[in-house]
Amino acid sequence: MEPEKLEGKLVSISKTVMTEMIMPNDTNPMGNLMGGYLMRWMDIACAICAARHCESLVATASVDHISFHEPIRLGDVITLTAQVTRAFTTSVEIFVEVSAADITGANPRQSNHAYFTFVALDKSSGKPIKVPAVIPITNEEKKQFEVASRRRELRLILAGKLKPEEAMELRNFFTEFK
Numbered sequence: 001m002e003p004e005k006l007e008g009k010l011v012s013i014s015k016t017v018m019t020e021m022i023m024p025n026d027t028n029p030m031g032n033l034m035g036g037y038l039m040r041w042m043d044i045a046c047a048i049c050a051a052r053h054c055e056s057l058v059a060t061a062s063v064d065h066i067s068f069h070e071p072i073r074l075g076d077v078i079t080l081t082a083q084v085t086r087a088f089t090t091s092v093e094i095f096v097e098v099s100a101a102d103i104t105g106a107n108p109r110q111s112n113h114a115y116f117t118f119v120a121l122d123k124s125s126g127k128p129i130k131v132p133a134v135i136p137i138t139n140e141e142k143k144q145f146e147v148a149s150r151r152r153e154l155r156l157i158l159a160g161k162l163k164p165e166e167a168m169e170l171r172n173f174f175t176e177f178k
């Protein structure tokens with residue numbers, strides 16, 4: 001019998017892990033990692049993850065709120081882990097987590113996280129193209145998948161691309177608590 005064809009792709013297929021050591025050029029005058037450098041690495045890790053999932057070129061469409069909980073020091077080693085949470089029509093949402101530790105692995109700590117949205121683009125026309133669905137397996141993947149549509153509506157409202165009254169997922173969510 002022919003094996004059943006999957007309609008989408010597993011999260012693990014495109015999971016991207018990136019490691020960097022903080023060098024003097026990456027720091028501010030206090031010897032801490034510059035926020036902008038961290039955002040650049042987050043964008044790169046997420047872009048690789050999105051491109052692996054979509055098997056196409058991708059462009060960053062938006063980045064949700066990023067806050068920096070703890071300073072990352074010169075000589076620390078950071079690990080960025082990017083995973084796709086959900087695919088929509090031509091866009092994918094990627095979740096990235098950043099952790100920091102001493103070079104020996106001692107003093108490990110979570111630094112920050114963010115959600116990025118990428119749009120898959122056709123190589124020749126540069127126009128948005130359809131993306132493969134995501135198949136969530138673990139409980140955490142399923143939770144991320146479920147809430148992704150609400151996060152999407154919220155960011156499209158903030159970008160002025162969706163009218164609040166058209167945000168059905170958010171409306172259903174809030175009416176549950178009435």
Ligand SMILES: CC(C)(COP(=O)(O)OP(=O)(O)OC[C@H]1O[C@@H](n2cnc3c(N)ncnc32)[C@H](O)[C@@H]1OP(=O)(O)O)[C@@H](O)C(=O)NCCC(=O)NCCS
Nearest residue numbers: 059060061062088089090091092117119128155156159161
């Ligand atoms: C992102 C981009 C391709 C969207 O193009 P567009 O003509 O607005 O396309 P559409 O309105 O058809 O939207 C395409 C997808 O992008 C999503 N999108 C558009 N703006 C978005 C935003 N601000 N946040 C999240 N998603 C967004 C839409 O929801 C849609 O996704 P879907 O098909 O899965 O529903 C276009 O704005 C662009 O090229 N921006 C520059 C990207 C770039 O250069 N990034 C690097 C930073 S310099």
